[in-house]
Amino acid sequence: MKTCKALIIGGSAGSLDVLFKVLPALRIDIPFPIIIVLHRKQGTDSLLSGLLSSKTALIVKEIEEKENILSGTIYVVPSDYHLLIEKDLTFSLDYSEKVNYSRPSIDVTFQSAAEIYSDDLVCLLLSGSNADGVNGLITVKNYGGETAVQDPVTAQVEYMPAQAILRANVDRVLKIEEIADYINLLG
Amino acid sequence: MPYSAAINDEQVEVLITDVLEQYGYDFTGYSRASLKRRLLRLFGLDKQVSFAEFRYKIGNDSTYFKRFVEQITVNVTEMFRDPAFYKALREKVLPKLGTYPFIRIWLAGCSTGEEVYSMAIVLKELNLLHKSLIYATDINPTVLEKAAQGMFPLSQMKQYSENYIASGGTKDFSSYYSANYSLAKFDNELKTKMIFSTHNLVSDHSFNEFQLILCRNVLIYFDRDLQFKVLQLFDNSLENLGYLALGTKETTDFSPISKRYKRLETEKIWRKLSDENL
Structure with missing residues (x-):
């Protein structure tokens, strides 16, 4: 079993539907935090956390800055901020320049988490129309973490996971119905 | 990598x-x-x-x-950033302060000044600019020079105009600036009530008493101890019944000053309680 101290899921266009299918099938005693970085419009935060929360018995919360990262909790990155991870396992938010035309940027969080969790990190990249997240996956690999992507064939927009497969030498390619099982077996 | x-x-x-x-x-x-x-x-x-x-x-x-x-330091900013915040300023906070003979405002961490000009526009529209003074400070002298010029990329004006309208502005936003090649130069009248100065929140002290302090998306770059220290500095610089405004993800909660402050419902704006209300 792959040791996992944090799972980060990145996604853009077409990834919300995937989460709606995956979240209900997650076991409720997940022994690590799940951090979700989604591209979206500004100011739709509470809406998104509410929607995701309706799909799982796990606690879903929007991240507060300097908050402690707890296992068994699903964290949603607020719109219009980058998310970084501190060495003391707290969250920092950052309002600096967009990366890949995106804030939050998936690359920024993957790279920051890779430094902190190194080989205890698992990152999953879902459907999307730009390549944000791909460089992050490369960093995660360099630090010994595990990388997975949604099978582009099953993605509403295949570009993002396809780019990852092309460039990041990912460990796992998962169909939508395989994702929950994969996560449930991490420990 | x-x-x-x-x-x-x-x-x-x-x-x-x-x-x-x-x-x-x-x-x-x-x-x-x-x-x-x-x-x-x-x-x-x-x-x-x-x-x-x-x-x-x-x-x-x-x-x-x-x-x-x-x-x-991060210098990303925009005009009327978070329109709902400016709407609350326009409709709830500034009308209260408008009853004062004189309004002193501190915009801490003002960066290149987009929020300073936004504030001046709202004050002007509420007919309060003539009796207001906006102290705009930043750690970084280079951005203050830019702020004092009041020139921002013309390419941003469409976004800023949308923000302005969403914040409750009803004028034609373009009436506040003139196009100068690729820049929008804001009216000098807006500048008459601005004072720009370097100030380091970490090491400099309180320099006046204010009725309104804005410091948005600065505390996120500080650890908890420094956040508390800076909030204490703001508390020392704010009159009773004055207002403190922070960024959308920042809070006075958990800090030693929080018990003296009451939050306005939805926005990240707190009012300092008067001594008898404590």
């Missing part, structure tokens, strides 16, 4: 110590994840080849140190 290998955690601490000793700029209370990311970004942008050279240049080239401060 060289991205993560170029500067390690110990080297970050070395730079923080250097900069404090040689220039008196204290970054020890800054969140390390952000700070390290900014350092690596600058290292990459300037095509630095080794940490030793990077360190030498920062420590011995005061022109480069200016650039260092400018690039290490």
